[in-house]
Amino acid sequence: xxxxxxxxxxxxxxxxxxxxxxxxxxxxxxxxxxxxxxxxxxxxxxxxxxxxxxxxxxxxxxxxxxxxxxxxxxxxxxxxxxxxxxxxxxxxxxxxxxxxxxxxxxxxxxxxxxxxxxxxxxxxxxxxxxxxxxxxxxxxxxxxxxxxxxxxxxxxxxxxxxxxxxxxxxxxxxxxxxxxxxxxxxxxxxxxxxxxxxxxxxxxxxxxxxxxxxxxxxxxxxxxxxxxxxxxxxxxxxxxxxxxxxxxxxxxxxxxxxxxxxxxxxxxxxxxxxxxxxxxxxxxxxxxxxxxxxxxxxxxxxxxxxxxxxxxxxxxxxxxxxxxxxxxxxxxxxxxx
Amino acid sequence: xxxxxxxxxxxxxxxxxxxxxxxxxxxxxxxxxxxxxxxxxxxxxxxxxxxxxxxxxxxxxxxxxxxxxxxxxxxxxxxxxxxxxxxxxxxxxxxxxxxxxxxxxxxxxxxxxxxxxxxxxxxxxxxxxxxxxxxxxxxxxxxxxxxxxxxxxxxxxxxxxxxxxxxxxxxxxxxxxxxxxxxxxxxxxxxxxxxxxxxxxxxxxxxxxxxxxxxxxxxxxxxxxxxxxxxxxxxxxxxxxxxxxxxxxxxxxxxxxxxxxxxxxxxxxxxxxxxxxxxxxxxxxxxxxxxxxxxxxxxxxxxxxxxxxxxxxxxxxxxxxxxxxxxxxxxxxxxxxxxxxxxxxxxx
Numbered sequence: 129x130x131x132x133x134x135x136x137x138x139x140x141x142x143x144x145x146x147x148x149x150x151x152x153x154x155x156x157x158x159x160x161x162x163x164x165x166x167x168x169x170x171x172x173x174x175x176x177x178x179x180x181x182x183x184x185x186x187x188x189x190x191x192x193x194x195x196x197x198x199x200x201x202x203x204x205x206x207x208x209x210x211x212x213x214x215x216x217x218x219x220x221x222x223x224x225x226x227x228x229x230x231x232x233x234x235x236x237x238x239x240x241x242x243x244x245x246x247x248x249x250x251x252x253x254x255x256x257x258x259x260x261x262x263x264x265x266x267x268x269x270x271x272x273x274x275x276x277x278x279x280x281x282x283x284x285x286x287x288x289x290x291x292x293x294x295x296x297x298x299x300x301x302x303x304x305x306x307x308x309x310x311x312x313x314x315x316x317x318x319x320x321x322x323x324x325x326x327x328x329x330x331x332x333x334x335x336x337x338x339x340x341x342x343x344x345x346x347x348x349x350x351x352x353x354x355x356x357x358x359x360x361x362x363x364x365x366x367x368x369x370x371x372x373x374x375x376x377x378x379x380x381x382x383x384x385x386x387x388x389x390x391x392x393x394x395x396x397x398x399x400x401x402x403x404x405x406x407x408x409x410x411x412x413x414x415x416x417x418x419x420x421x422x423x424x425x426x427x428x429x430x431x432x433x434x435x436x437x438x439x440x441x442x443x444x445x446x447x448x449x450x451x452x453x454x455x456x457x458x459x460x461x462x463x464x465x
Numbered sequence: 466x467x468x469x470x471x472x473x474x475x476x477x478x479x480x481x482x483x484x485x486x487x488x489x490x491x492x493x494x495x496x497x498x499x500x501x502x503x504x505x506x507x508x509x510x511x512x513x514x515x516x517x518x519x520x521x522x523x524x525x526x527x528x529x530x531x532x533x534x535x536x537x538x539x540x541x542x543x544x545x546x547x548x549x550x551x552x553x554x555x556x557x558x559x560x561x562x563x564x565x566x567x568x569x570x571x572x573x574x575x576x577x578x579x580x581x582x583x584x585x586x587x588x589x590x591x592x593x594x595x596x597x598x599x600x601x602x603x604x605x606x607x608x609x610x611x612x613x614x615x616x617x618x619x620x621x622x623x624x625x626x627x628x629x630x631x632x633x634x635x636x637x638x639x640x641x642x643x644x645x646x647x648x649x650x651x652x653x654x655x656x657x658x659x660x661x662x663x664x665x666x667x668x669x670x671x672x673x674x675x676x677x678x679x680x681x682x683x684x685x686x687x688x689x690x691x692x693x694x695x696x697x698x699x700x701x702x703x704x705x706x707x708x709x710x711x712x713x714x715x716x717x718x719x720x721x722x723x724x725x726x727x728x729x730x731x732x733x734x735x736x737x738x739x740x741x742x743x744x745x746x747x748x749x750x751x752x753x754x755x756x757x758x759x760x761x762x763x764x765x766x767x768x769x770x771x772x773x774x775x776x777x778x779x780x781x782x783x784x785x786x787x788x789x790x791x792x793x794x795x796x797x798x799x800x801x802x803x804x805x806x807x808x809x810x811x812x813x
Contacts, residue, residue, distance in 0.1 A: 314527045316794045321585060329587045332558045353526055356559040360584040360612070361787035370794035372527045406801040414527065418798040 167193035168450040169233045171225055171258070173249055174240035175199035175206030175217075176325040177428060178263055182238055182439040183210060184426035189443060191450040195232055198225050209427075222249050229256045235453060235460055236446050239264055242327040243334040250286050257462030260286040261446050263438060265331065265338035273298045273346050274444045275394035285460070287445055290342045291335050292434035293317035293354060293369065295441045296402070300371040300417050301347030303391035307383045309376035311413075313349035315339070318357045320364035323432035332356060349373065367421040367433035368405075375413045384408060384415060392419075398440045400424070401433055470684070472717030477689045479513040479665070480506055480706055482735065483543070484555055486697035487519035488760050489743050492532040496542040498738060503543040505734060506694070507550045509726035511706070513576060515553045515691075516543050519699070519760065520791075521580065522554055522561030522569060528793050529560075536565075537572055544573035551575040551602065558588045560791065563595040576602035578634065579625075582789050583613040586621035593628040604665060604689075605630035608790050611641045611756055615650045619657035632663040632689055637678065638760075638790055640671025640700055640753040644681040655686035665689035668704045670696055671753025673745055675704035676712055683718060694727055695735035700759030701749035707731050751777045755784035764796045772800045779803065 170192050172179050179197065183206075186194040197210035202219040210217050216232075218224030228234075237253040238261045239246050246266035253260050262269060269286030272278060273295060281287060289295065297315035304310055317339075328335060336354050343352030359365050375384075385408055395402045401422030409416040421433025428435055452458035483499055499516065506514050516539055518524030518532045525531050532539075536554070543552060553576035554569045555561075566577060577596045579589045589605060596603035605625030610618055622633040635650045642650070647666065654664050666682030668675045668691070679690045692709045696702030707727035713720045736742075745753075748766060752759050757780050765783070769776035779800050788795050 312527075316528055316792075318792055318795070326587065329585075330590055332588055333562045333564075333591060336559065336562055355523075355526065355528055355791065357789065357791040358559070358582065358585050358588060359787070359789050359792065360582065361789075365787075368795065368798075370528075370798065372794075374527075406798050409797070409801070416794075416797065418794070418801070 167191055168235050168453055170194045170236045170238065170446070171196040171198060171229070171234050172210070172238050172240065173198045173222055175201070175204040175210065176240060176327060177323065177432070177435055178325070178438060179238070179240035180206035180209055181427035181432075181435040182240060182263070182442060183213065183215070185439045185443040187213065189447060191447050191454060192236065192443065196225050196228065196234065198222055222252055226252060226256065229258060234258055236261065236450065238442060238446070243331055254285045255462060257460045259449055259460055261442050262286060262288040263442050264327075265291050265334040267338045267341070271342045271346050272441070272445050273302070273342070274398065274441050275299050275391060276302045276346055278445060278448055289438060289442050289445065290346075291339045292319070292367070292438040293335070293356060294339045294342045295437045296367065296369045296419065296421050296434070297371050298342060298347040299391045299395050300388060300419065301343055301349055301352075301373060303388040304373045304375065304384055304415055305348030307387045308380055310347075310349040310373045311376055312351045312353075312374040313343050313347055314353045314355070314372045315343060316355045316357070316370040317434070318359055318365065318368040319434050320367065320431045321358050321360035322364050323367070323428055323434055324358055329358075364429070364431040366431045369419045369421065371417045371419070373415045375415060377413065379410055379413060379415050381408075381410050388417065398444050399433070399437050401430065401436065469716035469718070473719070474683060475688065475719045476683055476713060477512050478706060478710065478720050478722055479515065479553065479689060479691045480511050481515050481667075481691050481693040481703050482697045483539070484515035484517050484519060484521070485699055485703055486693055487517075487532065488699035488763070489697055489702065490738070490740060491763060492519055492530040494533065496534055496538055499539050500542045500546055501734060502694075502730075503550070504546045505726070505730040507547050509723045509730065510721050511550055511727075512721060513551045513553055515555060515578070516540060516574075517554045520555070520557065520560060522556045522565040524560065537568065540569065540572035540574060553577060553602070555580055555606070556592055557581070557791065558592050563592055566592065566595055567599065570599045570601060574601070576604070578604045578606040579630070580606035580608050580636070583607045583610045583618055583621060583636075586624040589625060590628040593625060593630050597629040603630055604632040604634055606634045606636050606667070608636045608638045609758065610635045610637055610650055611639060611646065612787070612789070615653035618650055619653040622654045623657050626658050626662050630662070632665050633658060634665035634667050634689070634691070635682065635687070636667040637669060638758050639756045640669030640674070640759055641756040642668075642678055643672070643674060644677045647678045647681040648685045651682045651685035651687050663688045665691065667691035669698065669753070669759045670701045670704060671745065671749050671759065675702075676709055679704045679709055680712060680716070695731035696743055697735050697739065698743065698759070700752045700762050701745045702743040705731070748776045748780065751780045755781050757784045758788070758790045760790065761793065761796055764793055768797050768800045772804050774800055774803055774807075
């Protein structure tokens, strides 16, 4: 899964030293890092629902500093908000920010555009030694659900956040599979129509494929399926997720329930509105869990928990990498631009 | 009696027995039954029949039930007995995918209903374009039409037309619409869409309006009507094909279908294989009255029994919460929440 281009390298070790290449992004040595920089500078690519909601999350971060937002529509509301919050913006797409990456010391990029253009965006960022957090369903880099596998992610310059439905459901699938084998897991995400932007709407197949495969790869199910429903009810419905697992053999109800409760608490640490509504319901070897996700109401109102769980997971993942960069454990390198 | 104003109009009847009817059979129709139905409909001159899991491509799931056989097995059983009749599928983006549509096409499927909720047409551009690229007869299918306004639905229909849909359907998934609603909605589409774009109507008989609504649709400009023999379909069933053909014959509307052959099929093939008589009962009538997705019927009946809550109460609550097609998981969730509330009340 790791997307290592030939033209650049990534070193992940204490005291990384001199590396070939024309430009070395950053290299901090332990003690003086506080005086050099206290936050890692970031660029947000995409000024739609997800990108704009993410901006609010990054503004609150202790280690991330959003300095650029990239869009393609000069009238974008997201770009206007970013400018109001003091960010530099361009409406010329990724190419509009490339000349500024080095000068502005950008080290982490978030891509909230679409699966189709992600690879190109990622290659351009990586070539400049910028680490990519992918919020599209492109799945170029390793998949990440923070409470499940954040600590296991190793050498990569691109990490993928799967989908909002993946972030909301995979902790539950994993909560079952870590205590008992799961033959099959199925997740159903119901999303408020107002919270789904044009990119997601036009690319539902990618959403379906990426989420289904992540239910297996990260959730630990042998087979997986993802369903997505967009509901236009007024007032808008809060994001709902139903997770069904078919266990190998009769489910151990007590163990599974305890494991699920612990996973839910872990997610609540970064998404406080993540809540068990009903279940777990045991029927034969089927385990049913009915969840909802209320958002913080940063960009869209609280019904859009799908934005929050995605952006909060992306921010948390980026913070982990930022801390490693700040401690000198990770050095990002660009070569042969 | 005077001659009908519709005399000489042509309508394409599209049978739903082997797709919507799968809901009424809990997805348990055998390949032999599929083949015998298809043979009978080919003989009766039915121009189009839909053959898939009740929820369409990708439907096999815990959410929608696992069919007795894969879609591929059904198509392979049905395709060899068809020569003039075209086989179609349902594809709901978010559930089915373009890869599955390509597989369907390779197995002899010639037409597709690409379905979205009545306000969400913009989730369908890839899938409609894919149908056209494959050379399939491609329809947009706007479900739960009553949850949009007539002009709103026409806007969504226009989007589907712009993606390449050759036909756009007003789909009364809840069997909620009355003939005057159908006249208004189909009329709005007719006024908005290009003349070359056909309009379809898909009804459910939950309020007993299946045939009246279908005739209203034809009068307002629809040229494709979804029906099913003996009404085998979700809720109180679809518009019964044999009865619709009889009414069309009386009005001089040309369907090309053999009414007597369809009557015989209804009596000899379809009724004997029903698990329950598909009819207007208190649950299916509640669907139509409250505007609830017809497929919710059997789930509500089963869960009502499991949790000791009248299915009608569950259906009314689902209508109040504005749940739409595809949210079958919310039926159990709603039942559980109602159980908690009722428990709290009795404890208090």
